[in-house]
Amino acid sequence: MGAEVQVSHLTKKFGKQLIWGDVSLTLPAGEISVMLGPSGTGKSVFLKTLIGLIKPDEGSVIIEGVDIASCSERQLYEVRKLFGVLFQDGAMFGSMTLYDNVAFPLREHTKKSESQIRQIVMEKMELTGLIGAEDKLPGEISGGMRKRAGLARALVLDPQILLIDEPDSGLDPVRTAYINQLFIDLNAAIDATFLIVTHDINTARTVPDNIGLLYHKHLAMFGPREMLLSSTEPVVAQFLNAQRVGPIGMSEEKDADQLAAEAGFSMPPLPPITRQLEPSNGMQRRAQRPAGQWCRENGVVPPPGSFEDAVTAPGAST
């Protein structure tokens, strides 16, 4: 069962430089959330703050009643057992084979026998498609495989919260589509709370239940997927549709001249909202909601053509 993550008024500075300030959101238990943002907006820093690798300057992160930002080191190590984290490059232990890497958390934290460990490890390796690569060292395999191995290791302790840092960086579109489908299937199977940090729009449009957007040192918006995909808020619409027109520039922010030059133009119409990915085995995810439900409930008219067919959307992967 997933656990809820409550983030309130979180602020992080490196020296005098503000990374982001006053970020408040709740990752609902058992749902998939995506954190988006232009490069260099501190998405990875945010993820590391959630697991206590980086201490925030202000605010709190509460998981099962424990505030990660202010709890003792010992409590922190306890709470972290709820987490599975997939780092950008997998962060495999270079001196161990993939099998030993995946078995590592079990050997350290449980008193299971080697045969029990073998059973669990092989199950997770099969899930991530790594059968046959058990004896390889992390240096000998491709980036995509390292990522899947990192995922297998993150899953081995049956985490309640899964944090995933840029699953699509360095992967081709087909592998990205597979790994996205894997997240959906995993969520259906283990019901954990997922947070995926990415700047891949396709992932953001098709995978999550909730989307958040970090921009210009604050959280621009966080909410259900359909709320952001139907939003006409310039920053959100620009980013989710990968346009040049809008407040986000090449550097962190466009200067006044550029914005003034663009003032005459209106934002292009929103593309249709694609259907969310569904579990491949026909299972129903607990957090899954019927397409268009949020829009109906909140009286928002989705862009024409929404939810009709996944193929109509630009860059849809399935």
Added chain:
Amino acid sequence: MSLGVVAAPARVAGGLFAFMLDVLVATFRFPFQIREFLQQAWFIVTVTIIPTIFVAIPFGAVIALQVGGLIRQFGAQSFTGSAAVLAVVREAGPIATALLIAGAAGSAIAADFGARRIREELDAMMVLGIDPIHRLVVPRVWACVLVAVALNGLVTIVGVAGGYFFNVVLQDGTPGAYIASFSALAQVPDLIQAMVKSMIFGFLAAVVAAYKGMNAKGGPKGVGDAVNESVVITFTLLFVVNFVVSAVYMQLVPPKGM
């Protein structure tokens, strides 16, 4: 600006000291990582034992040559053996050990931790609920201490034997005089202080290397910088500590009368 000049080194020193306390606290946390300890001890032995022998032989020989020449001018050849005690057992043993532990073992530890830091392995380990200080640093530190003591014994034996060889075979000293003068000055506390010194050196070298490696930043260049800094800091630290321990020893243990 003026504050930064004072604050930056103070912060490094403070961080290092805090890290050392963390290591000491984590040492007594159950379970002690025996397997990692033995593996690391063996690894450190393999990288240090050959260089140690090659450093120790000329060390003993140079002392025998230099002091032998000087002592002959005084007409006190019968005391060359005593030079080996003072020089090799008390000072050269621990210092040669320190150089090798810092240079060979320390650099390997710093490079290993540095690479783990920039590849996010240490983060991954912390996230898996495992304290890298307890799991990785503590076994390496105590492996270094153990190996440093053993290496000190090796340097002492090889150094004294080298001195004996040069003195007796090449400088026409007499075996009897060498051994007699050796045992006239040598006492058990000399050996004990050398062992204590090498334990301290092994501990400091491993702690500094681990600290620097774990705080490496900024990609592959950061790892190189961390290794470089750890070796330089360790060398400096060890020579200062060596001086302090020697001074304290001189005050505490009276020299043996002849």
